[in-house]
Amino acid sequence: MLDLNVRLVSILGVLTVIVLLGLTLDYLGKLQRPFRLGLWVALLGIAAGGLFTFMAVRPVGHFYGPVFSELKTAQKVVALTFDDGPYPPYTDQILDILKEARVPATFFVVGLNAQKYPDLLRRIVAEGHQVGNHTYHHLDLLKADSVAISKEVDSTNATIMDITGKGTLLVRPPHGFRDALVMEMMAERKLSVVEWSVASRDWTNPGVETIVDRTLSKVKNGAIILLHDGDGVEQAASRAQTVEATRRIIRELKAEGYTFVTVSEILKPED
Ligand SMILES: [Zn+2]
Structure with missing residues (x-):
C-alpha cells in the first residue's frame, strides 16, 4: 500500500x-x-x-488503499450494482424487474443525472435499494485535482441527500480509477470505495447473451457484479441489452441458489 x-x-x-x-x-x-x-x-x-x-x-487490489471488490464468504450471496443512472426508461425497467424478483441492488448514481431525474432516484430508495456516489459529472478522477475531486464527490452526496433525505457512505470512482490522493480524499469523507469482481463490459452493448454468459461465468460467492443502467452524462447509448440481461442473470443465479444483497450488506464482516 x-x-x-x-x-x-x-x-x-x-x-x-x-x-x-x-x-x-x-x-x-x-x-x-x-x-x-x-x-x-x-x-x-x-x-x-x-x-x-x-x-x-484494475478493479481489485489495495495498492493505493482499501477497496471492496468482493466478499470472501462461503455463503451464496451476490450484489448487483448499476452505474451511471438514473436514466429513463432503463432505470425504471430495471427497477420493475428487481421489484418483481424481490431482489435488492445498489445504484451508483451520477449526480447530474440524479438532479435531472429526482423521481427516479426517489423510486430507487423507496423500493429498498441502496444508492452510492459515482461523482457529479462522471469525471475520471485521475485527471482531476483535489478541488475538482471535492466538488464532484461532495456535490453528488449533497444531491442524493437533498432528493432522498439520506446520505451515502459508498462511492465508486468512474471506471474504478483511483490513485493515492483519490483514496485519501474518500477516506477523509469516510466513504467506502466500491469496485467489482464481475464485469461483462455491458456498456459496450455486446449482446444480451454475451452479457449474461460473461457474468455467470465469473460469479462466485460474495461477488459484486457491475452493470449499467446509465451511460455517463451523455445518456446516448441504449441500455436495453442490460435490462434484458439483468432479467436473465437474476433468474439463472436464483436457480443456482444465490441470494441477492446490497453492497453494504456484503461489506459486513462474515458472521
Ligand atoms: Zn460509470
Whole structure:
C-alpha cells in the first residue's frame, strides 16, 4: 500500500524523466560496463510506470488503499450494482424487474443525472435499494485535482441527500480509477470505495447473451457484479441489452441458489 498522496500523473512524470535519462546515458555510451545501467534503469522505469498505472485502473487490489471488490464468504450471496443512472426508461425497467424478483441492488448514481431525474432516484430508495456516489459529472478522477475531486464527490452526496433525505457512505470512482490522493480524499469523507469482481463490459452493448454468459461465468460467492443502467452524462447509448440481461442473470443465479444483497450488506464482516 502506498501511503504518500502522490498523484499517479506525478509518478509517471518522474518515471518518464528517469527513463529518458537512462536511455540518453545508454545512447551516449555512458555507464555501459559491466552492464548497460542506463538501459536497465529505463526498462525498470517503464515497468514501474506500467505497474503504477495497472494498480490504478484494475478493479481489485489495495495498492493505493482499501477497496471492496468482493466478499470472501462461503455463503451464496451476490450484489448487483448499476452505474451511471438514473436514466429513463432503463432505470425504471430495471427497477420493475428487481421489484418483481424481490431482489435488492445498489445504484451508483451520477449526480447530474440524479438532479435531472429526482423521481427516479426517489423510486430507487423507496423500493429498498441502496444508492452510492459515482461523482457529479462522471469525471475520471485521475485527471482531476483535489478541488475538482471535492466538488464532484461532495456535490453528488449533497444531491442524493437533498432528493432522498439520506446520505451515502459508498462511492465508486468512474471506471474504478483511483490513485493515492483519490483514496485519501474518500477516506477523509469516510466513504467506502466500491469496485467489482464481475464485469461483462455491458456498456459496450455486446449482446444480451454475451452479457449474461460473461457474468455467470465469473460469479462466485460474495461477488459484486457491475452493470449499467446509465451511460455517463451523455445518456446516448441504449441500455436495453442490460435490462434484458439483468432479467436473465437474476433468474439463472436464483436457480443456482444465490441470494441477492446490497453492497453494504456484503461489506459486513462474515458472521
Ligand atoms: Zn460509470
